[in-house]
Amino acid sequence: MLKPDRLDRFLPQVFPSGVKVSSFAKHCPHCKKLVKSPAMHGVALLVVDRVFILARAECPQCGNRFEVKCMFDDSKQVHPVLLPTLMVRWLMLWHARQLRRRGIPLKPLATVVDDEVDAVATQERVGLLLADSEVTKSPETVGSYLGLPIVAWIEYQGQRYNYDRAVPEEGQFRLSQYEALFDRRLIYRRSGH
Numbered sequence: 168m169l170k171p172d173r174l175d176r177f178l179p180q181v182f183p184s185g186v187k188v189s190s191f192a193k194h195c196p197h198c199k200k201l202v203k204s205p206a207m208h209g210v211a212l213l214v215v216d217r218v219f220i221l222a223r224a225e226c227p228q229c230g231n232r233f234e235v236k237c238m239f240d241d242s243k244q245v246h247p248v249l250l251p252t253l254m255v256r257w258l259m260l261w262h263a264r265q266l267r268r269r270g271i272p273l274k275p276l277a278t279v280v281d282d283e284v285d286a287v288a289t290q291e292r293v294g295l296l297l298a299d300s301e302v303t304k305s306p307e308t309v310g311s312y313l314g315l316p317i318v319a320w321i322e323y324q325g326q327r328y329n330y331d332r333a334v335p336e337e338g339q340f341r342l343s344q345y346e347a348l349f350d351r352r353l354i355y356r357r358s359g360h
Contacts, residue, residue, distance in 0.1 A: 170210075171208055171209050171210050171222075172208070172209075172210070173204070173205055173207070173208055174191065174204040174205070174207035174208065174209055174211060174220070174222050174235075175190075175191075175203075175204040175205045175207075177210065177211035177212075178190060178191060178204060178211070180211060180213055180218045181296055182213070182216060182218075182240075182241040182296075183216060183296060183297065183298030183300075183301070183351075184216070184241045184296075184298065184301070185295065185296045186241040186242075186243075188218065188239065188243060190203065190204060191203075191204045191207075191211075191220065191239075192204065193207075193224060193235050193237075193245075195224075195226035195228065195229060195231055195233065196231070196233055197226065197229050197231035197233075198226060198228050198229040198231065200226060200227075200228040200229070202224045202225075202226050202227070206224055206225055206226070206227055207222040207223065207224040207225075207235055208222055208223050208224075209221050209222025209223060209235065210222065210259060212259050212262060212263060214259075214262050216240060216241060216298075217238045217239070217240050218238060218239050218240075219237075219238045219248065219255070219258075219259060220235055220236070220237050220238065220239075221235070221236055221248075221252065221255050221256060221259060222234075222235040223235070234252065236248045236252060236255060268313075269313050269314075269315065269352065294342045294343060294344050294345065294346040294347055294348070295323065295346070295347035295348065296347070296348050297321065297323055297347050297348065297349045297350075298350070299349075299350060301323060302321040302322060302323050302349065303321065303322040303323075304318045304320075304321055304322075305318045305319040305320045305321065306318075307319045309330055312333045312352065312353065313352070315350075315352075317330055317333075317353060318330065320355070320358075321347070321349055321355055323347065326357055326358070327357070327358045328346075328347050328349075328355035328356060328357050328358065329355060329356055329358055330353065330355055331346065331354050331355055331356040332353075332354050333352060333353055333354070334348070334351070334352050334353070334354060342354065343356075343360075345357040345360035
């Protein structure tokens, strides 16, 4: 389930294009000082190619409390969300359920390096993070995972990657420099490695 927490715990967010957002802040509407994500409590969720944020913030300067309801894309442009809060919350919960049904972890995917999990530090070591629109897919499948087909290989920038394994349900995994995470659920290895 999508549980509210300190907003910085939802970061970094990695987009399918590979762009990583490690921090988030908004200006206090009262004193205009910058309020950073540790002073916000709520949720952040990647929906296709946008991160939606719904949180309550408390300005450390003036103590003003305000709602943060926005989205940003992989160009790091922040846009306000004009829908009512209840509707935004409902849409985020609905999307989270869809991800859970497909077996896709809700938290940012962390890799395991030296048996320690550190999403912020290890995110730099991740191989490729590829979206469906960035690759050429094999017409043949080698099976299915969570009811969705697994294509035998994908091609990205002239390099072929063969299916290797699925992301474990707990969301922690090793990803070498020769591997690519595809569709946030399947790991492919570059041919010849």
